[in-house]
């Protein structure tokens with residue numbers, strides 16, 4: 001089993017909180033598509049297994065004209081994908097687009113809704129309204145793609161516990177197979193960060209954020225969702241297979257500017273720069289990890305999940321280190337050790353960054 005990730009770096013405009021690599025320069029689309037094919041031809045033998053998951057992410061892949069996307073996919077080995085996802089924004093969802101995606105083999109849509117409150121959406125620069133998001137969900141389901149994931153954000157400017165609950169409950173009422181919910185992050189370099197440092201926006205305090213997270217966990221459980229990763233919830237059997245591969249060290253090949261890859265032992269990445277990506281012969285960089293880096297990768301990825309870490313897969317020295325370092329957290333119940341399994345307890349996931357910082361070497 002392996003995954004294929006294709007990064008489409010175009011967005012209509014920049015959301016004020018976003019620090020992903022993206023550009024509005026869609027006039028470079030044809031050159032990007034050519035460069036993606038060249039990159040695949042150059043790197044296809046890095047991974048020998050067939051791609052059982054494919055994920056077209058961004059940016060906003062849903063802004064690509066469907067005939068151009070179909071042309072790209074005809075030249076890539078996507079035919080064995082059991083899970084084939086495209087990320088989409090609500091304003092791009094039309095009957096024609098969904099039908100065309102379905103004909104390409106795409107069977108899962110991950111949509112950035114973020115909030116069902118129009119004032120909150122406007123405050124972060126989203127282009128869609130709450131009703132656009134609702135219409136988009138209904139259009140997707142109406143055209144036969146039922147495997148849908150939607151993203152929400154908590155801690156938005158102007159959001160309070162009541163409006164967070166309204167957004168959450170409106171989404172949960174659809175009983176979609178998958179839900180991702182992220183805490184708003186103030187990343188240096190974003191417009192959001194600049195507004196915060198200028199005193200125009202005040203971040204939500206930690207106590208309120210923790211209450212929002214607790215509400216999220218509780219309401220998702222009441223609706224039958226498994227909380228299988230810090231920010232991810234799925235109905236039984238509907239976990240994201242592709243994203244799970246990132247947390248279980250499954251190989252994946254990432255194509256496009258800013259994409260990362262892992263062939264089972266070596267990590268590689270492409271710098272996030274469209275112009276260089278479409279003009280240079282080869283921009284892929286090998287991430288020269290040492291043993292400590294690889295150990296840290298395992299800790300950071302596996303302890304994000306409810307499945308946790310199998311201590312039996314570590315060397316005796318690493319295992320002993322981790323058991324000792326984690327013991328205060330096991331004592332205060334923010335971590336749980338059962339036999340050879342170590343994991344962070346759900347209530348402690350909200351402060352998992354602080355725990356992981358203590359565990360890495």
Ligand code: SF4
Nearest residue numbers: 011014015018058059
């Ligand atoms: S649509 Fe997504 S990738 Fe594009 S700017 Fe907004 S958050 Fe970032």
